[in-house]
Amino acid sequence: MALLVDKLRPRSLEELTYHEELSKRLRSLAQCGDFPHLLVYGPSGAGKKTRVVATLKELFGPGVEKIKIDARVFMTSSNRKLEFNIVASVYHMEITPSDVGNYDRVVIQDLLKEVAQTQQVDQAARQKFKVVVINEAENLTRDAQAALRRTMEKYSPNLRLILLANSTSNIIAPIRSRTLLIRVAAPTHDDIRSILAAAAKKEDWPLVEGLNKRIAEESGRNLRKALLMFEAVHAQNEKVTDTTPIPVPDWEVLVGQIAKEITEDRTPARVMQVRAKFYDLLTHCIPASTIIKTLCFKVMPLVDDSLKPGVIHYAAMYEHRIKTGTKAIFHLEAYVLKIMKMVEEYLMSMDM
Amino acid sequence: MASFFDIKARKAAAAAANGASSGNAEKTATESTKVQPWVEKYRPKTLSDVTAQDHTVTVLQRTLQASNLPHMLFYGPPGTGKTSTILALAKELYGPELMKSRVLELNASDERGISIVREKVKDFARMQLTNPPPGYKSRFPCPPFKIIILDEADSMTQDAQSALRRTMETYSKITRFCLICNYVTRIIDPLASRCSKFRFKSLDEGNAKKRLEDIASLEGVTLEDGAVDALIRCSEGDLRKAITYLQSAARLVGAAAQTGGGDADEMEVDNAAVTVKVVEDIAGVIPEATIQRLLKAMKPGGSGTVSSVVEDMVADGWSAAQTMTQLYQAVVYDETLPDIQKNKIVTVFSEVDKWLVDGADENLAILDLAAKISGIMAGR
Numbered sequence A: 001m002a003l004l005v006d007k008l009r010p011r012s013l014e015e016l017t018y019h020e021e022l023s024k025r026l027r028s029l030a031q032c033g034d035f036p037h038l039l040v041y042g043p044s045g046a047g048k049k050t051r052v053v054a055t056l057k058e059l060f061g062p063g064v065e066k067i068k069i070d071a072r073v074f075m076t077s078s079n080r081k082l083e084f085n086i087v088a089s090v091y092h093m094e095i096t097p098s099d100v101g102n103y104d105r106v107v108i109q110d111l112l113k114e115v116a117q118t119q120q121v122d123q124a125a126r127q128k129f130k131v132v133v134i135n136e137a138e139n140l141t142r143d144a145q146a147a148l149r150r151t152m153e154k155y156s157p158n159l160r161l162i163l164l165a166n167s168t169s170n171i172i173a174p175i176r177s178r179t180l181l182i183r184v185a186a187p188t189h190d191d192i193r194s195i196l197a198a199a200a201k202k203e204d205w206p207l208v209e210g211l212n213k214r215i216a217e218e219s220g221r222n223l224r225k226a227l228l229m230f231e232a233v234h235a236q237n238e239k240v241t242d243t244t245p246i247p248v249p250d251w252e253v254l255v256g257q258i259a260k261e262i263t264e265d266r267t268p269a270r271v272m273q274v275r276a277k278f279y280d281l282l283t284h285c286i287p288a289s290t291i292i293k294t295l296c297f298k299v300m301p302l303v304d305d306s307l308k309p310g311v312i313h314y315a316a317m318y319e320h321r322i323k324t325g326t327k328a329i330f331h332l333e334a335y336v337l338k339i340m341k342m343v344e345e346y347l348m349s350m351d352m
Numbered sequence B: 001m002a003s004f005f006d007i008k009a010r011k012a013a014a015a016a017a018n019g020a021s022s023g024n025a026e027k028t029a030t031e032s033t034k035v036q037p038w039v040e041k042y043r044p045k046t047l048s049d050v051t052a053q054d055h056t057v058t059v060l061q062r063t064l065q066a067s068n069l070p071h072m073l074f075y076g077p078p079g080t081g082k083t084s085t086i087l088a089l090a091k092e093l094y095g096p097e098l099m100k101s102r103v104l105e106l107n108a109s110d111e112r113g114i115s116i117v118r119e120k121v122k123d124f125a126r127m128q129l130t131n132p133p134p135g136y137k138s139r140f141p142c143p144p145f146k147i148i149i150l151d152e153a154d155s156m157t158q159d160a161q162s163a164l165r166r167t168m169e170t171y172s173k174i175t176r177f178c179l180i181c182n183y184v185t186r187i188i189d190p191l192a193s194r195c196s197k198f199r200f201k202s203l204d205e206g207n208a209k210k211r212l213e214d215i216a217s218l219e220g221v222t223l224e225d226g227a228v229d230a231l232i233r234c235s236e237g238d239l240r241k242a243i244t245y246l247q248s249a250a251r252l253v254g255a256a257a258q259t260g261g262g263d264a265d266e267m268e269v270d271n272a273a274v275t276v277k278v279v280e281d282i283a284g285v286i287p288e289a290t291i292q293r294l295l296k297a298m299k300p301g302g303s304g305t306v307s308s309v310v311e312d313m314v315a316d317g318w319s320a321a322q323t324m325t326q327l328y329q330a331v332v333y334d335e336t337l338p339d340i341q342k343n344k345i346v347t348v349f350s351e352v353d354k355w356l357v358d359g360a361d362e363n364l365a366i367l368d369l370a371a372k373i374s375g376i377m378a379g380r
């Protein structure tokens, strides 16, 4: 059974509900032959991918929906074999170069040129060019991004790129200069509520306004998350009311516990306990960045206002170190120690 | 149905469309200009087409007459005409027919390890110089050397660059090198010192304006008063960016006019003008009201709401870099802030900028920036 997120995904620009202006802009771009390269950015769960797929359909027609998965093998210069999956239709292809980590440049160099140097198979295709969608573009290495530069210019008669990214700060200036930046804002609480209401209707579930409002707020304007929570609530409860608790993902519960534990008891023993929990999270593939960010937001309500700037500062600082360093656990623990120290000092100053 | 990777089918298709494909580059260019992005359509074709780089163009034109060329190093920010200039120069030197055999372009999309560059350069340099067909020389100077363009050279490793030194010397009689980069400091000294350097400046307002207005009039786009200035302001001296913005702004208002106009079903670029607002929208400029809201939340008294304002901005997808730029402007030009506070605030920007460039989380970084500025404003 498909999840709601997939089942209810709009397939064309007309079906998209929120950001009407943006849909209009994408349509106007798609309808002229001179479609530029795009860099589509916005927070996760804002519906970037859905919008891009709808735009592809506008560009090429329903043929883009006939996709298949190709497994390809690349050779690195050191003769290592790289396996790489590609999702492709006759008109477009979708890749996630960060799957191969630091070897993404090899994939980009080979694959894009190969695509660019060949013609459209379907002679009756609506566009002369093919489109390559690059997921998680913010994770592309500098080298891979550099490899895109001239390719984007030289092969522009045959090839258009659509880069998808959560943020643009990691995209090098020459690439930003070569793309039209398209910002996809997260849906507002109201947008989410009306989408949930529509979903309820389609699924024949009762409409529970108060609950939907809470879900919209809990989701942090992340539509994917909202739909997942919505589905979970309805799956786990016979009868759903305004006050039915919304299930929280396990990992978030765990981070919440950590926040509570480190503000309550600031001892070496606690650090040890918390370390085990961090390892637990990391082995379940929760990114360290997400952990530290969530921890920061969970600690905030538990501490005095005067400590909040520090809680934020150290989260930002150690998150940066997580990104530039190699061992996430060092920085997570360092953050925990900082928080403990701040809380401890605050309490001491209160005693005096 | 044929697959995306059915190479055979592609080859067949390529053969079918052969006239347009491999054969004559010029022809392809004219055929596809209709569907090309404007940046490519309006790429300068000759040296004199290159705007705003007067000094460079004059010097290069002189070398064109003398038919001799030093090794060259072009550097400057994106979208200022470096690649266009060397390609135009090469074309003027050799004409369309000799371009292929006389010019080798290697860019970051090519494998550029030490041995590979050496091999490629060697093979290319050793190829016999073909003689220009009769009569050809009167139109193009065709000097007796080849040009090797190493575009985007700042992405070459130091080792590959040092290996290049020897190669450059070995073949110096029959080849000229042109290195192109954004950051001249990424080119090792021994290489840089072998080249005449040409700096490409960010495009100045006057020239950029003229170019944009020319393109607009060729494409039949009407620009509202101030729209060109907005294009220039938002693209920060990067002409490529400005042209892309112009194109999508034109599409946007063209489409709007079309749906409004009803039954006009031809693709006519309508008289609806490109406005400042449309340009700013496309360029991702944050509305002034949003910045002011953030500023107000940061000021003493407005405390407590900073994190919710930031949260909203992040969810709205405003890029951290844009937020930084605009907030910086707002803070630095805020006359109610004492200088001593501004000084402190500026150092915060410095730190956060570095984080962002290293790929740190935008939400945390901006939140920290806001919290710190707020603290400084409160005299903490």
Ligand SMILES: Nc1ncnc2c1ncn2[C@@H]1O[C@H](COP(=O)(O)OP(=O)(O)OP(=O)(O)O)[C@@H](O)[C@H]1O
Binding pocket: A149, A174, A177, B038, B039, B040, B042, B043, B044, B049, B050, B051, B052, B053, B076, B077, B078, B079, B080, B081, B082, B083, B084, B085, B181, B182, B211, B239, B240, B241, B243
């Ligand atoms: N000086 C200029 N005169 C006219 N057009 C220009 C100029 N500079 C840039 N352009 C426009 O911008 C486009 C890109 O220019 P070009 O490829 O030469 O930039 P670049 O300097 O090589 O940038 P990058 O560092 O990103 O490679 C051109 O196709 C042209 O439309």
Ligand SMILES: [Mg+2]
Binding pocket: B082, B083, B084, B151
């Ligand atoms: Mg270039």
